Amino acid sequence: MSNTGYEPSTVAQRVADDESDPFVLDVRREEEYDEWQIPGSTNLPIYDELLDYDYSTLEAHLDDLPEDEEIIVVCIAGVTSARAADFLREHGYDAESVDDGMNGWGRVHRQYELDVDGVVQIVRPGTGCVSYLVHDGDEAVVVDPTQYVEEYLAAAEERDLEIVGVTDTHAHADHVSGARRLAGELDVPYYLHREDVADLDRVTELADGDAIEVGSRELDVRHTPGHTPGSVSFEYGDALLSGDTLFLRSVGRPDLEDSSEDAVRTAASRLFDSLDDLTDLDDGTVVLPGHFSDEEVRPLATELGELRAESTNELLSYVEDGDEEAFVETIVESLADEPANYNEIKQINWGKEQPGDDVEELELGPNNCAAN
Structure with a gap:
């Protein structure tokens, strides 16, 4: 059996490259594929057969696979996909496996330079998480880092930047924040709004109207x-780093603190007011969200005026129309499943629990932070 395959980061680059357009064959179980997959991939649910070295179903579907392009095979951790790739090569196909499978896919980070001065976007395509390196001169502040802090250290080093602060836009429920760890390793402030601090210590608390200095500029805080x-949300020049308040096609769900209907309605009303405040910004303000679902645009950036004009963000349109009742009712009626392991992740990000050996696996899976 071959012991080498594609690095997940290489697959992410090829998937994002319109000219490459690889054929990705996912051999996991159908229910796992339906929940979370590489965009554009094809599912052939033969995982259990491959565990038993049974290639009969794969052989029966050989005619369904492209003979004139490379096949990239993915599974959970890279074992059964490697078996499938070997079998395909033996039958004349150009096939490779994805090292570490979907587990590796969930850890990939990709950097994007923006047209906005002083902001680098760092996208985690496998989980829908988006973070930022905001910089001026030779200084930088990291916004919403994942637990893979080496990604931000490398991004800063590539640009000869010194990280002088780290911040979260909120206490996350979908992924384990790397902000406190990164701030601790660098001995720089960790910033978080006072209402999300919970049991955390060594936090520089933020309030509406505060500003975080970055070189000769400031990252302005809007509660x-x-x-x-x-x-x-943070304003930085023409950019709005909107965290989980405003996405390109939805808004942040308000039920992860308290899922009772009364609490959700109260939080949804607060969210309506927050979005109403943000829509007072100039149309040219570039919205930089903290998450995405299946949007293919890279980098993830849209002017506020375009979001208003488009019909792809239903909830924002209710805010534009001043229809709070429709906004709240739509949220209450259309909430999706909660992010995987979100309660345990919240406890870690609130400082109530210490991360265990399974901290990487906790957050793997689809991103469900949007309200609809």
Whole structure:
């Protein structure tokens, strides 16, 4: 059996490259594929057969596979996909496996330079998480880092930047934040709004109207509660780092603090007010969200005026129309499943629990932070 395959980061680059357009064959079980997959991939659910070295179903579907292009095979951890790739090569196909499978896919980070001065976007395509390196001169602040802090250290080093602060836009429920660890390793402030601090210590608390210095510029704080009580958005020049308050096609769900209907309605009303405040910004303001679902645009950036004009963000249109009742009712009626392991992740990000050996696996899976 071959012991080498594609690095997940290489697959992410090829998937994002329109000219490459690889054929990705996912051999996991159908229910696992339906929940979370590489965009554009094809599912052939033969995982259990491959565990037993049974290639009969794969052989029966050989005619369904392209003979004139490379096949990239993915499974959970890279074992059964490697078996499938070997079998395909033996039958004349150009096939490779994805090292570490979907587990590796969930850890990939990709950097994007923006047209906005002083902002680098760092996208985690496998989980829908988006973070930022905001910089001026030779200084930088990291916004919403994942637990893979080496990604931000490398991004800063590539640009000869010194990280002088780290911040979260809110206490996350979908992924384990790397902000406290990164701030601790660098001995720089960790910023978080006071309403999301919970049991955390060594936090520089933020409030509406505060500013975080970055070189000779400032990252301006706007308190935008709703997704969480302490959610904030940051203004940086023409950019709005909107965290989980405003996405390109939805808004942040308001039920991850308290899922009772009364609490959700109250939080949704706060979110409506926060979004109403943000829509007062200039149309040219570039919205940089903290998450995405299946949007293919890279980098993830849209002017506020375009979001208003488009019909792809239904909830934002209710805010534009001043229809709070429709906004709240739509959220209450259309909430999706909660992010995987979100309660345990919240406890870690609130400082109530220490991360265990399974901290990487906790957050793998689809991103469900949007309200609809």
